[in-house]
Amino acid sequence: xxxxxxxxxxxxxxxxxxxxxxxxxxxxxxxxxxxxxxxxxxxxxxxxxxxxxxxxxxxxxxxxxxxxxxxxxxxxxxxxxxxxxxxxxxxxxxxxxxxxxxxxxxxxxxxxxxxxxxxxxxxxxxx
Numbered sequence: 825x826x827x828x829x830x831x832x833x834x835x836x837x838x839x840x841x842x843x844x845x846x847x848x849x850x851x852x853x854x855x856x857x858x859x860x861x862x863x864x865x866x867x868x869x870x871x872x873x874x875x876x877x878x879x880x881x882x883x884x885x886x887x888x889x890x891x892x893x894x895x896x897x898x899x900x901x902x903x904x905x906x907x908x909x910x911x912x913x914x915x916x917x918x919x920x921x922x923x924x925x926x927x928x929x930x931x932x933x934x935x936x937x938x939x940x941x942x943x944x945x946x947x948x949x950x951x
Contacts, residue, residue, distance in 0.1 A: 848950040852894070854884045856901070858938040866936045870907045874914040877942045882918065890946045895924040897945040904939065905930045911940060 857880040859866055859873030867873055882892055898919075900911060908928055915923055934941050 850889075850948045850950070852885065852888045852890050852946040852948065854881050854944040854946070856941040856943045857881050857884070858934065858936060858941050860936075866938050870904075870939050871910050871914060873939050874907075874911050875917075877940060878914060878918040881942055881944050885944075885946055888946075890948045892919050894946040894948050895919055895944055896947045897924055898926045899943040900926070900928050901931045901934060901941045902928060902939070903931060903933060907939060 857877045859876035860880070861867055861872075861876060867876070885891055885894065898915070900915075902908060902911065905928070911928070915926075
């Protein structure tokens with residue numbers, strides 16, 4: 825039986841420390857998700873894009889037999905690091921106040937003029 829242990833960060837709730845994965849199970853890698861809406865467009869509002877990104881991550885995990893509680897790592901690429909506080913609030917709404925190991929990277933631009941892109945890794949213990 826596998827175990828996932830989340831270690832709280834001594835720095836800030838915005839940061840997370842290691843996530844230890846022990847035992848057998850399935851690792852799921854979710855490709856970068858952009859905040860496309862139902863019409864295939866990318867809304868201009870950052871918070872709406874962030875919510876859509878996490879909804880896409882959530883659906884991807886569900887298709888693979890996992891859920892948001894199985895996340896062990898999130899990588900976000902932001903075109904404006906000033907949006908991090910809003911991103912962090914949206915992330916908390918989807919993953920709770922103890923986020924998985926996370927990385928935020930500032931980038932010059934993303935496809936489709938998106939303001940953020942999220943990649944994720946999940947682990948589902950065997951059995």
